[in-house]
Amino acid sequence: MAIDSDVLVIGGGLAGLTSALAAARSGADVRLVSYKQSTLRNASGLIDVLGYTPDGDGPLTDPYGSIPDLPTEHPYRTVGLETVREAMSLFDEAAPQYQGEHTDTNALLPTHGGTVKPTARYPAAASAGVASDSRDMLLVGLEAMTDFDAGHVAAHLEAAGVPFDVRGETVRFPGDLKYDAKVTRYAKLLDENGKVSVDGTKRPARTEFIERVKGKLDGEDRVGFPAILGDTNAAGVRAAMSEELGADVFEVPMGPPSLPGLRLEDRLFEALDEAGGMFETGNPVRDFEADDGHVEHVLVEKNGAMVPYSADEFILATGGLVGKGINSDREGVFEPIFDCHITHSEDRYDWFDTEAFGDHPFASFGVETDSTLRPLDDSGSVEFENLRAAGAVLGGYDFAAEKSGSGVSIATGYEAGNTATMEAQ
């Protein structure tokens, strides 16, 4: 058996990447395996720690202040407040293009639905859009992009009571891109200032786009766009646009597929590479072999062949119900690789609330762990001595309602990566 490492991380989302990064930085030989591409590309790119309490109180000003009052089964309580802070510092080091680390206070960011969202960290690309800023704002949408209706977003923000005037304008993107043009197409044209056809002549897309926006500006100090402003050269695109427009340019985070998420994914994989971590994407972990409560290796399926990957310590960061780290059928709810225990009612009609936005039990489904994040079986004993869980595969919290998904992934990933490294050495 030749594919071996000190620590093997299963999953390439925020929790898996943070686990691997923490392990690599504390000296472990670490390998990350991810079935599919990172789910970060579906994420807004905002990094929340805690926006609301489990009872729905909020938006919270200080996310850290509320952690000691969370229910004991909450993953933040498992790892403790100090670990959450340390973990966020690791994130800040790994992702220098993020802001918000100067304060414990949540920032308020506008969303593409026109709501205002409390969040702990945000990309520099979004920073000029913070809602606590009183400068007037112009939002610019694109005719062919149905996901961002600038007028609608502006009206919603106004209704939310933001302390500035906000207006929406819609322009046509130069080159008349199709209605289903991909965000990557816009980004590439802006990155390269690529030529497009405008009234029969070839014109550089970014230059022409700036011209069109200029005509819509009416003295606003900041201009927001859907998150399409460049991919590999995003900072350059933003700087060029700000200079030409004479206003701060920012992006409003969008739904999937999301460029801010893609950029964060790229950055974190780069950080892992720099830290000496190994990674591979494309094949699922299907099974494992254990001896007396000790996982010996997992089996990675490669087009029908089962290939063993051995390690001293394993980290399960496969995601929740959406990421498929937790699955269910008519019979029950289960964790598909190690079959870790997941507490749930036998009657599947108890899994959800009848109200769409009600308090759904399924939202908190996940594995329960001991104080070092090792999953527990139904009798409360540790399932495997060298398996830890991180991120959305954990139970005991509802990340969508609390706005705590990223923070829990980072904090538990950090803890799992560090503890696994310590155990492996």
Next chain:
Amino acid sequence: MSDAESNINPADETEFEPTAPNTGEEFEPVDVFPDSDDFDLRPGADSCYKCSTCDTNCPVAEVDDEFPGPKFQGPEQWRLKQADGEHTIDDSIMDCSNCLRCDSSCPSGVPLGQMHNTARGEYVSEELDTFSVEYIRNRILANYRTSAWLASKFPRTSSFFMNFGPVRWMMDKVLKVPKERDFPPFAKETFQQWWKKQGGAAGSKERAQESRRRRGEPVDAEKKVAYFHGCYSNYNTPEVAKALVNVYEYFGYEVVVPEQKCSGTPMFANGMLDDARRHAEVNVSSMSDLVEQGYDAVASCTSCSLALRQEYPELFDIDGVDEVSDNTFESVEYLRIHEDIRGELEDAEVSGELAAEFGYHAPCHARNQGLERQAVELFGELEGAEIEDVGDSCSGISGTYGWKSEKYEKSMKIADEMFEHMEEGTDSEVGMTECPTCAMQMEHGTGYEIRHPMELIEEALLE
């Protein structure tokens, strides 16, 4: 409480009560799509929840406004076809380069590669005129093996003739094969000819046993592989195939080279599924016999290994196709699984020509098999050589795609990022990749000499 146990009063069964659905009472399954020999792609189409991850991975959609992207080519087109009997496959399917980036990206497991191959096959057989230049040109390109076989009879003449100005001008005008490209030179001795001189399987067995003695392994160890070399390393780059044989024998493996045809990759990409099937039948038949005897199949071309592992079982129902798929590996991957090659390379050193800084490009088809990082990982600690990943962009050539005049510019636009990273990221003018056509594109855009990882392994461990 299950549905069957739920207590429903028949009188109320028209009332919908979400917590106690009245299903299961008189349910009769309906066969929505009656018996047919066609592929049933419905499970794939149903799994698509339109997150568009595939679209953000598509290198063509990034540069071409007219290309509607993989989400349309796959699940949406399939649904449209079910909606009415009149919907035919959209001609934009021919702009898909079959890089399969979408296929490996889908978080929901939609078999986009299979959907695209099926759609393209249907388009070519139903919509494309077999007397059209496009069809004829594509058929010639797809059947590269035939041309290469012919050319290898007169390698010097062919290499000259294929790149002779007036000939290329004619080919551009008549066949729409871009004159900008250089045809790869044909080897004076094919790999197969060399292999025979080496004594074939019997010679390999002897050398493998010798290695096992040297390595302190049991002389009769069951270490045997069937090598699928593909067309390119036979006719154009036999040095890659020879390196593979030498490296495998060094690790104590007996190599056999079974009867084989084209893997079918260029045929899938051109919608020539009948041609592909004919070749696949030969390959599966000879490989499955060997698998039964305990051999594993290895390929040095990542598109060949992908075809045998994934595209064959997705597209063809041939006896033994699953067994071959389950036992086929990319050649470096196989050594990583079974040997401590990482450790041996950490202790090794290269000097001479291959002591260089390689700009490594991971082919899309390697990415699809989860192999995009293995060269970087393996050679990271190798003394004398350095390896720099030139990023995750597609090389743009996608086999025969960049060999079509109307696609040439697009192919170069896709490759821009890779060329740039190669030139910025490395000091020596050498590149590395597993895929022969990616290598062609890398050389075409930068003038670098491009090597296969197996050649560096050979240099490090054997020389």
